Amino acid sequence: MSKSSTPRRRRGSARPTLTQVAEAAGVSSITVSRALNTPERVNPETRRHILATVERLGYVPNLVAGSLASASTRFIAVIVPSLANAVFIEVIQGLQETFEDAGYQILLGNTDYDLDREAQLVRTFLGWSCSALVTAGLRHSSACRSLLQQWDHPIMEMMELGEALDLNVGLDHTAAGRCMTHHLLSRGYRQIVYVGARMAEDYRAGMRYAGHREVLEDAELAAPLLDLARLGSLELGALALDQVLATHPRADAIHFANDDLATGALLHAQRLGIGVPKDIAIAGFNGLPLGQQVTPRLTTIRSPRQRMGQLAAEQLLARLAGEPVTLRQDVGFTLLPGDSS
Amino acid sequence: MSKSSTPRRRRGSARPTLTQVAEAAGVSSITVSRALNTPERVNPETRRHILATVERLGYVPNLVAGSLASASTRFIAVIVPSLANAVFIEVIQGLQETFEDAGYQILLGNTDYDLDREAQLVRTFLGWSCSALVTAGLRHSSACRSLLQQWDHPIMEMMELGEALDLNVGLDHTAAGRCMTHHLLSRGYRQIVYVGARMAEDYRAGMRYAGHREVLEDAELAAPLLDLARLGSLELGALALDQVLATHPRADAIHFANDDLATGALLHAQRLGIGVPKDIAIAGFNGLPLGQQVTPRLTTIRSPRQRMGQLAAEQLLARLAGEPVTLRQDVGFTLLPGDSS
DNA sequence: AAAAAGGATGTTAGCGCTAACATGACAGCG
DNA sequence: CGCTGTCATGTTAGCGCTAACATCCTTTTT
Known part of the structure; x- marks a missing residue:
């Protein structure tokens, strides 16, 4: 019939709590809290004693509780x-x-x-x-x-x-797209294919394409686009090169949405014995270290990531x-x- | 003199709480909690009504409080x-x-x-x-x-x-080191330099070196080591190649601690016109995609990361x-x- | 010497949620 | 028709910590 003999316990973890540290140190719990969080507001001697007790008990503050309270x-x-x-x-x-x-x-x-x-x-x-x-x-x-x-x-x-x-x-991705395409035009390329990957989702690549197209339209040139269905990678860049060569045999440059694709294509061209930029020029975006280490060095745009x-x-x-x-x-x-x- | 006129308020955030949702829905707070966490334990109709209220009030559960309680x-x-x-x-x-x-x-x-x-x-x-x-x-x-x-x-x-x-x-890094060095020996290389980066800290590279050295010692060969002071990268690999060529002119192979270093060296060799593996062989560790895309394809060990x-x-x-x-x-x-x- | 200011510590009351137990309503059953 | 079981919901009591206010004592100011 006893109602309160076992006053409904929760499964407390074995770890000591602030209150236990306070009891052991002979101070109130708020003082321990202050010693840990705003030490300058506690007497140096008290603080030392508290920190020693913390150490002795292996106390680790419960940050969840602290966050709730504060x-x-x-x-x-x-x-x-x-x-x-x-x-x-x-x-x-x-x-x-x-x-x-x-x-x-x-x-x-x-x-x-x-x-x-x-x-x-x-x-x-x-x-x-x-x-x-x-x-x-x-x-x-x-x-x-x-x-x-x-x-x-x-x-x-x-x-x-x-x-x-x-x-x-x-940064302004449309401007970046324009910038690169201006560069390619200035080098004399006219048949430039833009290659992106999952551009509906990676819409920033789409913005760069928009800038690219703008420049080409101003120059009264076509702006063919290849949008791959998988995420950009070196392997995909190699595949993309094959595809561009097959579908746009007269292309003289490829403007890739990023360096991974571009470098993949560049390395693949190397394997195929295709001259870059003699047979086809390649450009990327990001300025990853990788592109700067391959031969020929990749033309790209560095973003300060x-x-x-x-x-x-x-x-x-x-x-x-x-x-x-x-x-x-x-x-x-x-x-x-x-x-x- | 009134003590309890302003009963000491905490800065509650503007966001609605479970209790407020419960009041609005005309149930107790635990029922709302259950509707959200263990929906199968609440009457479907009650649940629907609660979820609608949650939606209406824009309630977002406070996970900190939930975590403390549970x-x-x-x-x-x-x-x-x-x-x-x-x-x-x-x-x-x-x-x-x-x-x-x-x-x-x-x-x-x-x-x-x-x-x-x-x-x-x-x-x-x-x-x-x-x-x-x-x-x-x-x-x-x-x-x-x-x-x-x-x-x-x-x-x-x-x-x-x-x-x-x-x-x-x-995985067993010592065994991996042994494996690669066995391979290099089987290909006929005898002057193999091991190149790592910050090996005191990247001690797994040190374990691979230990395996490497073990195999070379069994073959009564020297196991020269170059431990670079910076973190591994493509650029550092290029530097490492220069250094090995300068300090170990008779080296016929370099066993790199990882693919970044190895690929960096490989690309640098390409720039220098040094034949790989004709003039010097290069091996890495990790099996990163990059190493598989360069020409020549990098000899490496794939770890299932x-x-x-x-x-x-x-x-x-x-x-x-x-x-x-x-x-x-x-x-x-x-x-x-x-x-x- | 009284008043004001400041430093160190304590008391109290939650933060918003859930575990554990409690209750009530209803179905199945011999 | 009371017993047991199950389902739906409620009541209570914290989880472990800190904000806000309170107290006490020492110093400083005038």
Whole structure:
């Protein structure tokens, strides 16, 4: 009949809690909390004693509990469309370095170029009360967009420039496309095929194509397009070269959507004994180290990827610190004329 | 004099809570919780009504609170030494795919080959009550080791095989080193230089060197070593070739610690007009696509990286589901004899 | 010497959710 | 017709921590 003999216990983990540390140290729990989080607000002697007790008990703070109480997780959500692309890896590296030094933890999400998946990831990340969110690109599903609009934390949209929700760091892909095609025209090429991969999803490649086409139309030239159904890679670049040779025998240049494809084609041309740029010129985009090591050196456009990640992180940290920030930042690009064009 | 007129409010965020959804739907909060987490335990009609209310209010569950209450986060901590190396990226991809499908979120940590940083990351990740932890390698600082030993969740140590704390998926790097050097000997090379990068930290490259040296010592040959001070890359491989040619003019083969270095050297040889393998043979390790696209095709050893990540994730999921698992799993490796040796 | 200011520590009340137990309604059954 | 079982829902009590306010004591100021 006893009601309260066993007062309903939860399965507490074996790990010591703040309160236990406080008891062992003979202080109140808030003092332990302060000793760990704002040490300057605790008497040095008390602090030493508390830290020794923490050490002795092997106390590891429960960050979940702390986050709930303080309504803040030092998480930064980072959403990218792919991990298979070196570009995003370098951006992540730039973000990670800067954020880790500032004591933030990155939550990585991969959409695989699917906007619904992005919305799903955003939901999850909002649920974790992230301090800020970084995402690649300005295009989102409407569900995703409305979630983000209601959110009251900094948002950074990266890679491209335009109408952003909040902060924006990137470059002008249409201009990059124009730039490369101007270059190819100046070298005398006239039959230029543009080759992309999954361009409906990798729409930034599509923007570069738009710039490319614009320039060719101004010159009253055709702008044939080959859009491959798989994700860009070296192997796919080789395949693309075969396909272009078969379908556009008179092509004198190929403008690839990225360096992976371009380098794949270049190496394949080497295997086939096709002269680059004598028989056909090849150009890429990104400025990956690989393209600069092959012979002939790849003509490409360098995008400051790691810098973009760093800058994004710095802007967000400034915003989180309440400092004023530039909303839109153009990181630009550089034409790297190689020997493949 | 009124004490309770303003009963001490916390800054609640504007977002609706479970309780508010429950009130709006006219049920208790636990019913809303169940409708979202274990829908089959709620009457279909009630559930529909609750989900509509959730939608209407734009409710996003606070996962931090849920995790505190349930003492579980569905986080998987993943610790790698570097993001600059394609190998770890592929492993992460393998992990991510499998875990994301199972509803887990990856917490990524980068040690930059620093064991103290690893220990620090482990502390943080334990603080987040991760469901499991994955780390690259079997070597840890003693602080890290003791933290992990006390931890009562699954731990996966990847990449190499040996005395593990818990689960272990990887391959035998010493054997891989032996395998490649056997191959080079069988092709007739006798003056083989081994080239690694930061081998004190990338000690798995050191293990491959150990296997390499073992084989050469059995054949009563010298095993000269060049250990570069920077992280492996294509550029560094080119530099390494120069250095080997200068310091070991009689070398007839170079056994590189990885494909990046090897391919960099191979492409550089091409620029210098040095014949591969006529003047000098080149071998790598990893089996990256790049090495298979260059001419001559790179002789290398393929490690099943993505598979390793997948397998690690599968083993951990099985363990988390309480199923029995194999503690140590050898994923093996395959010699890919190319035309560079 | 009283008032004001500041430093160190404590008390209290949650943060938003879920585990564990409790309740009530109804079906099946000998 | 009471017993047991099952389903749907509710009540209660935290999870482990920190924000906000309170207290006490020491210094500084005038």
